[in-house]
Amino acid sequence: MARPIRLEFPDAIYHVTTRGNEGADIFVDDQDRQLFLTVLGEVVSRSGWIVHAYVLMNNHYHILLETPNSNLSRGMRQLNGVYTQRFNSLHGSTGRVFQGRFKAVLVERAHALLELCRYIVLNPLRSKAVKNISRYRWSSYRATAGEVQAPTWLSTGWILAHFGRSSNVAQRKYAEFVEAGIGLASPLSKVKSQILLGSAGFVKKMKQRLLGKADSRRDKKRPGRPVLGTLFPLKVRNEKTQRNEAIRRAYQKFGYTMAEIADAAQVHFSTVSKVIKLGEQAG
Structure with a gap:
């Protein structure tokens, strides 16, 4: 199957994930997880990304992010590249940490964004890493639910605005929303053309953009x-x-x-x- 073309434009929203090289763990311990979040914060500061949700698993991670400056690929090269350099330095190792190209699904804001935020933070429950999602430190769930202070680079406002004007009410209803998603099918099962998630109209519009980009690439060959x-x-x-x-x-x-x-x-x-x-x- 051919690799999908990257489609980047201002204010686009993506679900991105990268796995460890040959399925290996990308985090040896909590020090590595904190290191990754530090690098992510640096990239957000430089790139202007808006991060809505994330989770770190043993051999991969998920991030739901928005790119006001149309710079997904550049930011991802920095994120994975800088983390690889620091990981190898910390552990006295060499070589790749991540498995090739990152995967990115372009998401329609009004269609599946909330469901994706929920799907991402429920990963530790699905993998049986924990029995209680509040006990998992390495996702955006606890910060969004108001259980811990959010890092400066995590944006919780868009999600919580859907659940109430009062912070306490919104955080409680968000937690209920996440709990209600346990056992539901992944919204990623509805992805079209490998990289598009949204309504039929959104998919059609983005496919037209993809065709235009493919034609442009052919012209440059x-x-x-x-x-x-x-x-x-x-x-x-x-x-x-x-x-x-x-x-x-x-x-x-x-x-x-x-x-x-x-x-x-x-x-x-x-x-x-x-x-x-x-x-x-x-x-």
Whole structure:
């Protein structure tokens, strides 16, 4: 199945998730979880993202976020890249922490946003990590329900506005809403075209945007240029010298962007930038 095209525009809302490389845990302990939240807060501050809900599981995470500045991919490269660097430094390890490309579903605000917020924070119950959702520290549930102070980068106002004007009433009704969702089917089961969640009208409109972006990409392709993924088979990705040569060819000969190359090579954007810079200096 072909990788879906990223669709980014101001004020878009996404459910994003990334899993550990080869299914491995991305958090060894609570220190790692706190480290990830620190990095997330830094990215929110720089990017202007609005985070509505999140949960950290052992080998993946979920975030529901809004992008006023149309910068999802850039922010995600920072989030996963900086966390990987700090994780490896902390544990004396090397290599990838995350499994390739992050997954993002574009969400219609009026259609499924509340249900997604609920689905995200219920993950620890579904996985049987806890029996009481209030006992799970690593999600937005407790802050939104008023049980703990919310971090400065978490926005609870939009959710709580649906449940009452008084904070106490809204928080109580939010908790009841979440509890009522236990056992319900995932709203993600209604995703269309791998990346769209919303009404029929929303899906149709976004598909038109996707087609326009695909046409634009085709117009930019050079005659005879190879598909980027063919330059980075597993053997090449796993051998540093071959990988770096493929990065330079993709950029200098075939005109792919650094961001596109980073996705295909499954490395951080800064790695691609460094390889290309060193190549230019040597050449």
